[in-house]
Every structure is written in structure tokens, then in C-alpha cells.
Amino acid sequence: xxxxxxxxxxxxxxxxxxxxxxxxxxxxxxxxxxxxxxxxxxxxxxxxxxxxxxxxxxxxxxxxxxxxxxxxxxxxxxxxxxxxxxxxxxxxxxxxxxxxxxxxxxxxxxxxxxxxxxxxxxxxxxxxxxxxxxxxxxxxxxxxxxxxxxxxxxxxxxxxxxxxxxxxxxxxxxxxxxxxxxxxxxxxxxxxxxxxxxxxxxxxxxxxxxxxxxxxxxxxxxxxxxxxxxxxxxxxxxxxxxxxxxxxxxxxxxxxxxxxxxxxxxxxxxxxxxxxxxxxxxxxxxxxxxxxxxxxxxxxxxxxxxxxxxxxxxxxxxxxxxxxxxxxxxxxxxxxxxxxxxxxxxxxxxxxxxxxxxxxxxxxxxxxxxxxxxxxxxxxxxxxxxxxxxxxxxxxxxxxxxxxxxxxxxxxxxxxxxxxxxxxxxxxxxxxxxxxxxxxxxxxxxxxxxxxxxxxxxxxxxxxxxxxxxxxxxxxxxxxxxxxxxxxxxxxxxxxxxxxxxxxxxxxxxxxxxxxxxxxxxxxxxxxxxxxxxxxxxxxxxxxxxxxxxxxxxxxxxxxxxxxxxxxxxx
Numbered sequence: 053x054x055x056x057x058x059x060x061x062x063x064x065x066x067x068x069x070x071x072x073x074x075x076x077x078x079x080x081x082x083x084x085x086x087x088x089x090x091x092x093x094x095x096x097x098x099x100x101x102x103x104x105x106x107x108x109x110x111x112x113x114x115x116x117x118x119x120x121x122x123x124x125x126x127x128x129x130x131x132x133x134x135x136x137x138x139x140x141x142x143x144x145x146x147x148x149x150x151x152x153x154x155x156x157x158x159x160x161x162x163x164x165x166x167x168x169x170x171x172x173x174x175x176x177x178x179x180x181x182x183x184x185x186x187x188x189x190x191x192x193x194x195x196x197x198x199x200x201x202x203x204x205x206x207x208x209x210x211x212x213x214x215x216x217x218x219x220x221x222x223x224x225x226x227x228x229x230x231x232x233x234x235x236x237x238x239x240x241x242x243x244x245x246x247x248x249x250x251x252x253x254x255x256x257x258x259x260x261x262x263x264x265x266x267x268x269x270x271x272x273x274x275x276x277x278x279x280x281x282x283x284x285x286x287x288x289x290x291x292x293x294x295x296x297x298x299x300x301x302x303x304x305x306x307x308x309x310x311x312x313x314x315x316x317x318x319x320x321x322x323x324x325x326x327x328x329x330x331x332x333x334x335x336x337x338x339x340x341x342x343x344x345x346x347x348x349x350x351x352x353x354x355x356x357x358x359x360x361x362x363x364x365x366x367x368x369x370x371x372x373x374x375x376x377x378x379x380x381x382x383x384x385x386x387x388x389x390x391x392x393x394x395x396x397x398x399x400x401x402x403x404x405x406x407x408x409x410x411x412x413x414x415x416x417x418x419x420x421x422x423x424x425x426x427x428x429x430x431x432x433x434x435x436x437x438x439x440x441x442x443x444x445x446x447x448x449x450x451x452x453x454x455x456x457x458x459x460x461x462x463x464x465x466x467x468x469x470x471x472x473x474x475x476x477x478x479x480x481x482x483x484x485x486x487x488x489x490x491x492x493x494x495x496x497x498x499x500x501x502x503x504x505x506x507x508x509x510x511x512x513x514x515x516x517x518x519x520x521x522x523x524x525x526x527x528x529x530x531x532x533x534x535x536x537x538x539x540x541x542x543x544x545x546x547x548x549x550x551x552x553x554x555x556x557x558x559x560x561x562x563x564x565x566x567x568x569x570x571x572x573x574x575x576x577x578x579x580x581x582x583x584x585x586x587x588x589x590x591x592x593x594x595x596x597x598x599x600x601x602x603x604x605x606x607x608x609x610x611x612x613x614x615x616x617x618x619x620x621x622x623x
Contacts, residue, residue, distance in 0.1 A: 260285065
């Protein structure tokens with residue numbers, strides 16, 4: 053009855069009071085909720101968990117150099133200071149994680165970061181790896197010896213039935229992707245870590261058909277599938293572009309149908325091209341390359357099977373100068389040599405390709421001077437007469453190594469391919485001119501070498517150190533021929549290629565995970581990549597590049613060898 057006597061403003065004031073009180077009560081309840089945080093544990097407790105088989109992941113947030121110097125066995129390295137953890141923390145599994153650094157400062161920050169970003173079950177190991185190292189190992193609790201799981205290997209090869217050539221980069225998998233790999237340059241594949249029993253083997257390739265095969269894998273043995281013929285799918289146009297004069301392939305030339313749009317591509321390093329999903333019927337094939345004239349061809353595309361247009365020969369455009377720069381002593385092509393006419397300048401200079409070939413365009417008629425030189429090669433000048441509208445073929449342009457040079461070529465001892473960016477040095481490389489790196493074609497040269505006996509040392513990324521017998525050297529130049537380096541064991545290697553053009557992709561990110569391992573790398577300019585220090589086990593491998601779709605494979609490593617997974621084609 054008393055509220056009836058209150059004025060409207062007073063009643064409103066009472067109402068506001070009760071609402072505000074309710075809101076404040078809710079805020080108090082919310083504030084009373086605990087803030088998520090990590091848990092500190094000692095190094096002794098962490099080791100006890102590991103010893104007793106608790107399913108935890110050890111996360112090392114130190115820098116890579118610290119990790120390489122020593123770490124907790126089977127731990128994953130994601131450096132804190134280098135911001136690697138900030139980017140890659142989403143790849144961590146949903147399980148308990150023990151975070152450690154050198155002494156505990158970085159791991160505390162990293163642990164809170166993981167908590168703040170939605171991770172649970174985070175433990176910070178106090179004292180870090182310093183405490184772990186000085187702690188005596190606990191006596192392990194005896195456990196029954198489990199019956200070992202025996203794995204087998206499935207191997208084989210894939211060929212193109214039309215050409216009988218190996219199919220490089222074809223996909224091979226077991227049971228829909230339980231294990232997956234790619235064929236190498238010889239068309240061969242190896243699937244390791246396959247359980248014995250009945251399986252389904254699936255194979256396919258870019259512009260190649262899909263096949264499903266029965267695979268009865270033996271106990272503790274190897275199943276050799278043999279050779280699999282994989283035909284191309286219908287509506288596929290294939291061919292090759294070559295120089296009409298030299299017969300050499302034209303890389304990175306443009307090929308298209310009907311003016312481009314849906315069907316357009318580039319030739320690969322061997323001049324080959326492939327257009328897929330082409331509608332059957334009549335089309336106009338158009339092609340051209342740098343300094344090569346435009347061509348058109350009428351073709352009829354088959355509804356089933358490939359349409360092979362063969363080798364198309366292209367003429368060089370007018371007002372050009374062509375040739376091939378070679379080593380005067382060995383006759384081998386000199387890659388990356390400078391070539392120019394009349395002193396160079398804008399539009400008057402170029403660089404030789406991997407085969408030592410060069411083309412200079414828009415060369416005016418009259419008396420001209422061709423100049424060429426290379427890294428540790430002497431300058432050379434040739435006088436020639438350029439005819440209007442014509443092409444001057446200089447043939448083999450010889451350049452001689454400078455005096456006091458030692459040169460050769462590095463090749464892979466297994467597959468014979470050139471090794472790029474390997475270190476080559478004399479006597480430890482103390483003299484700046486006595487240390488260099490191999491070119492994409494494997495060539496190397498060191499210069500300004502003094503008389504006497506020298507020791508050459510060479511090694512490459514994922515290649516073992518090689519030191520041939522001492523070189524007795526005098527003031528001229530000395531060729532060592534081909535030096536073959538053995539790949540490191542416990543590695544995966546392959547190439548990242550554009551699925552459409554088959555051209556190499558530089559800078560693609562390759563990540564391996566599984567078995568407590570996290571290994572990442574990037575592809576070289578020739579598309580090649582190597583994953584190091586891979587122990588025996590099964591792994592997930594992803595290949596990613598910003599302009600392409602991500603590719604994921606599941607495969608296994610038998611341990612102790614170098615495994616070639618072939619070409620990885622990124623759509």
C-alpha cells in the first residue's frame with residue numbers, strides 16, 4: 053500500500069536502483085570466474101610423466117641453434133623469440149603440452165600465449181632445459197615387451213603406355229590415403245610402413261586416368277606391383293616446342309587454344325606442354341616464345357585419349373644475334389655468362405641460359421662487336437656484320453677460364469642430377485676467392501689459386517661432405533670433371549612444380565609432422581626441397597605456396613636412406 057503513495061519519479065528511482073543492483077551482482081559473478089592460466093611443474097615431474105608414458109607433447113621454444121645443440125627427446129621446436137610459435141601454434145595437437153626453454157623465462161611467456169589463444173592443458177617446466185640436463189634419469193619401470201608391428205613396402209613403377217616413358221609426379225596411395233607418395237623422375241614409387249594384408253592401391257596423375265588395384269601385402273616383406281600403364285585422359289593436348297635451327301627445347305614459351313582464356317599454359321624446361329579438359333573438336337593452337345615467331349596450327353582434339361601434336365619447330369625473329377657460350381678447355385656450356393653488343397646498355401645485353409645459349413634482339417645492321425665474359429672467365433670480343441632483317445648465328449663462343457682457376461661440376465651420386473648451391477672451397481675457404489657455390493647446372497669455379505698442393509672440400513644442403521685427394525696446382529687452370537656427392541640419409545626430397553605448366557615453384561613451404569617431429573623447409577629456385585633428420589616412421593607432409601592450392605600427402609620413411617618422393621604438383 054505504501055508504493056501507492058509514492059510519486060512517479062520516486063518509483064522510477066527505486067526501479068533504477070534494483071536494476072543497477074542486479075547488473076552489479078552479475079558483474080561480480082563474472083569477475084569471480086577464474087582467469088585461465090598455465091601450470092608450473094618441475095623438471096623432475098616432467099621427466100616422470102615422460103618416463104611413465106603419459107601422453108604429453110614437449111614444446112621447445114628456444115631458437116633453432118639452441119635446439120640443435122641439445123633438446124628433450126621427441127620434442128617439437130617452435131621458437132618464441134623468432135615468432136615461429138605465434139604463427140604455427142594452430143598446428144599443435146589437442147593434448148597436454150609441456151613448454152620449456154633454457155631457464156624458464158621464454159617458456160612462461162609462451163605458455164601464457166598458448167592459454168590466451170585457446171589451448172588447454174599447458175604446463176611450464178621450471179628451470180627449463182638447464183634443469184632437465186643436470187637431473188639424473190629415473191630408473192625406468194619394467195614393462196612387458198610388446199609384440200612388434202611388422203611393416204612392409206609396396207613398390208612399383210608407372211609408365212605412359214603411348215610413349216613408354218615414366219610418369220613423373222603421379223600420385224600413389226593405399227586405401228584412399230592411409231599412405232600416399234609420388235613417383236620420382238624414373239616413374240618409380242615406394243610406400244613404406246604398410247601393414248600386411250589386403251589393400252587397395254590407387255594411382256593417378258596430372259592429365260592421367262585413375263586406376264584402382266588390389267594389393268595383397270605380405271608379412272614382413274616387399275610387394276612389387278611391377279609396371280603400371282596409366283593412360284592419359286581424353287581431351288588432352290600434348291606437344292613440344294623446339295628451335296628449328298638447333299633442335300633444342302624452348303622453355304617458358306606460351307601455348308594456347310583459340311586465343312587463350314580456358315586453355316593456356318607455358319612449356320616446361322624440356323619444352324613440353326600439356327592442355328587438359330579440352331572440348332573435343334576443331335581448335336586453333338597458338339604458340340610463341342621470347343625472340344621466336346608466332347605460329348598457328350589447326351588441330352582436331354580427340355574425345356578419348358591424348359592429342360599429340362608432336363614437336364613444333366620455331367624460327368627466331370629477324371634482327372637477332374644468337375649463339376652458345378662454352379668453356380674453351382672443356383667445351384661445356386657456361387651458364388650465367390654476360391653477353392652484349394657494342395658495349396651493352398639498355399636492350400643490348402643478356403645472360404646465357406643453363407645450356408649456355410643466348411639471343412640478342414633488335415640488333416641494328418652494320419659492323420658490330422659481340423662481348424662476352426663470365427664469373428672467373430676472361431673477357432672475349434668478336435667482330436661481326438649484322439644484316440638488316442637477318443639473324444647472325446655466332447655458333448660456339450669460347451671463353452677461357454682465368455689463370456689460377458679450378459673448376460668442375462657437382463652431381464647427385466644417386467640420380468645424376470646437378471646439385472645447386474653446394475659449397476666448394478679450397479683449404480678451408482680462408483681466402484675469399486677460394487670459396488664459392490655451385491650453379492643450377494652444378495658448375496663451380498674458384499679463382500686466384502696459388503701454386504702448390506691444395507685440398508678441395510665440398511658439401512651441399514642434405515649432401516655429405518667430400519674431400520678428394522690433394523690437388524697439385526700450377527698457374528694455369530685445372531678442370532676436376534664431375535664430382536658426385538652422396539645424399540644424406542634420413543631425408544625426404546622432391547620438387548614443387550606448378551600443376552599446369554610443370555615449371556618449378558620457388559619458396560613453397562614444405563612441412564613434415566608426426567612421430568613427435570616438426571620439420572619445415574622451403575623449395576629452391578629449381579623447385580627442389582629436402583626435409584632433413586627424418587627418423588623411421590609415418591608422417592604428414594604439406595606443400596603450400598600463396599599462388600597455389602595446398603597439397604597434403606601421408607607417407608612413411610624406412611629410416612637410414614634418402615627417399616625421393618618425386619614431383620609434387622600444386623594446382
